[in-house]
Amino acid sequence: MAKRILFRKHVAIPQDHGSWVFLLSPLLIGIFASGTFAPASLNLVIAAMTAFMLRQPATTLIKIYSGRRSRDDLSAARFWFLAYAVVALIALLGLILNGFGDLLFLAAPGMVIFAWHLWLVGKREERRQINVEIIATGVLSLAAPAAYWVGVGGYDPAGWWLWGLVWFQSAASIVYAYLRLEQREQAQGPERSEMWRMGWRAALYTSFNLAAVLTLGLINVLPSLLFLPYLLQWLETMWGITHPAAGWKPTRIGIRQLIVSTLWTVLFIATWSA
Numbered sequence: 489m490a491k492r493i494l495f496r497k498h499v500a501i502p503q504d505h506g507s508w509v510f511l512l513s514p515l516l517i518g519i520f521a522s523g524t525f526a527p528a529s530l531n532l533v534i535a536a537m538t539a540f541m542l543r544q545p546a547t548t549l550i551k552i553y554s555g556r557r558s559r560d561d562l563s564a565a566r567f568w569f570l571a572y573a574v575v576a577l578i579a580l581l582g583l584i585l586n587g588f589g590d591l592l593f594l595a596a597p598g599m600v601i602f603a604w605h606l607w608l609v610g611k612r613e614e615r616r617q618i619n620v621e622i623i624a625t626g627v628l629s630l631a632a633p634a635a636y637w638v639g640v641g642g643y644d645p646a647g648w649w650l651w652g653l654v655w656f657q658s659a660a661s662i663v664y665a666y667l668r669l670e671q672r673e674q675a676q677g678p679e680r681s682e683m684w685r686m687g688w689r690a691a692l693y694t695s696f697n698l699a700a701v702l703t704l705g706l707i708n709v710l711p712s713l714l715f716l717p718y719l720l721q722w723l724e725t726m727w728g729i730t731h732p733a734a735g736w737k738p739t740r741i742g743i744r745q746l747i748v749s750t751l752w753t754v755l756f757i758a759t760w761s762a
Contacts, residue, residue, distance in 0.1 A: 499564040502544045510625045513753045514632035514654045520757045522639020531582035538576040545569040550609045598627045625658035660693035668741045671732040687729035694725040713762045717755035724748050
């Protein structure tokens with residue numbers, strides 16, 4: 489009986505599966521960019537993962553207390569909220585004991601965005617908040633410099649480059665995902681002029697990212713081949729604008745996005761050290 493009450497997947501694990509890449513990608517990039525998986529890196533990964541997973545039971549609790557969901561999930565939500573919180577605190581203590589207590593300042597913006605999200609949930613306004621999601625991915629992207637600094641053993645300005653580069657890609661990915669979801673609501677493919685009207689923001693984001701990284705690579709501020717993952721994302725966006733996802737299921741859109749983001753991460757890791 490206790491197992492049936494507490495171990496509920498929809499309470500314990502985030503259901504928006506595509507969001508995982510916005511945390512895992514920065515973590516992997518930071519770790520590989522540093523070239524080291526230090527003992528404290530494990531503490532960081534655990535802290536980041538549990539803090540991310542904490543959002544699901546916290547959201548469930550807010551929905552229950554605001555009358556949006558049955559109280560049947562209350563015990564499970566409380567259990568998983570406390571479990572994730574305890575594990576996260578233990579992992580953070582490990583970081584502090586390893587001399588990385590300064591990284592805790594990176595958690596401050598995360599707490600603000602987390603509170604903002606829960607406030608929106610309480611008001612039933614958390615859906616289709618593209619700007620909130622873009623800001624939230626900026627917070628998740630802080631995992632890149634955090635993992636990098638732990639790996640190299642201390643502060644290095646290159647960590648901020650990783651943060652900006654990852655965040656800009658994530659922002660473009662979110663804008664593109666919203667475009668694809670908007671396209672699927674079309675009864676049939678729109679005219680070419682309408683395609684570009686709908687996709688201008690996605691095109692702007694990916695074009696800016698590609699141009700900026702290419703320019704910084706040419707003047708030797710960034711690795712010269714780092715533009716390649718951004719070129720991949722730009723090509724996918726241009727294809728998506730001209731090939732609307734009319735009638736596509738969200739799952740199909742999500743899987744394609746996941747594949748592109750995974751390839752982007754692999755290319756970034758490969759070209760950062762090239």
